[in-house]
Amino acid sequence: MEGGTARHMDAKDRALIGLLARDARQPVVGLARALGLSRSATQERLRRLEASGVIQGYTVRTRPGSQTLQAWLSITLRPGATCVQLVPAVLACPAVRICHSVAGPVDMMVLAQVGSVEELSALRERFAGLPGVAEVRTAPVLAVHAGA
Structure with a gap:
């Protein structure tokens, strides 16, 4: 996401949302391990998904059409x-x-x-x-x- 515009969600973003949908209380380190990413890269993805409104809360509510x-x-x-x-x-x-x-x-x-x-x-x-x-x-x- 750049300057408030929505960016395309890739497979890692969708996988991250899937992991959170199963257990939104997972630590970032566990999410990173499951995704095969670093902790900082996973945290950055979370920040972008939150800022763009895809993740609206940690019951994980996804924006309509984000997983279509x-x-x-x-x-x-x-x-x-x-x-x-x-x-x-x-x-x-x-x-x-x-x-x-x-x-x-x-x-x-x-x-x-x-x-x-x-x-x-x-x-x-x-x-x-x-x-x-x-x-x-x-x-x-x-x-x-x-x-x-």
């Missing part, structure tokens, strides 16, 4: 593979918001939030390459309807 694409990824496992084996690798992805082990024709349902179709494609390929994964299907969210 949600999708459900349906993961089917190979025979012998288990969700317990796969869950740690899935939850390690900052884009993952929810991970459910389910019964039925698929084994896991993962809700992810990313900034672009390209990032969604990369996430899908990442999951497809995990040991024990037979198939990954992707369903982008078109609208969210909340009930009581």
